[in-house]
Amino acid sequence: MTILEIAQKSAAIAEDKKAGNVVILDIHGLSVIADYFVVCHGNSGTQVQAITSELKKQMAEAGIDIKGVEGxxxxxxxxxxxxxxxxxxxxxxxxxxxxxxxxxxxxxxxQFQ
Structure with missing residues (x-):
């Protein structure tokens, strides 16, 4: 899976969990920390945790290494x-x-999906 495909998969998973305003930002050449940011929000702490948990689960199932989770x-x-x-x-x-x-x-x- 390419880096862009990982970003797109992350965005799709978040959207499936009803995350608000899911956006993928291409930060190639703007930062050395990453190539893409996926940005979204939940309307409550419970929804934020549900989005996070689903991302962790599906990324692990896809064999994508999660380096860390904070917050x-x-x-x-x-x-x-x-x-x-x-x-x-x-x-x-x-x-x-x-x-x-x-x-x-x-x-x-x-754009994704």
Whole structure:
């Protein structure tokens, strides 16, 4: 599976769990930390954790190595490290506050599905 396919799969899984406003940002050449960000949000802490749990489950089933997960217990901003793909799962309030899409405004938005 290519890096882009991992990003697209992550976005599709999040969308299947009813995550809000799922976006893939192509950050090639803008950062050395990853090639893609997948950004989404849940409307509650429970939904943020459900999205995270489903991503962990399906990525493991697909043989994709999860390097780390931060923020799960607080469920305000979960960061899942899939290597060259970083998944940001925000609580809706935090997403509006941090506005990560504005911070990475030079990134291209990738269509998926």
């Amino acid at each position: 799960y217990d607080e469920a305000r901003w979960v960061l899942m490290d899939l290597g060259d793909v970083i998944v940001h799962i925000f609580h809706k309030d935090e997403r509006e506050y941090y506005n990560i899409e504005r911070i990475w405004g030079d990134a291209s938005v990738i």
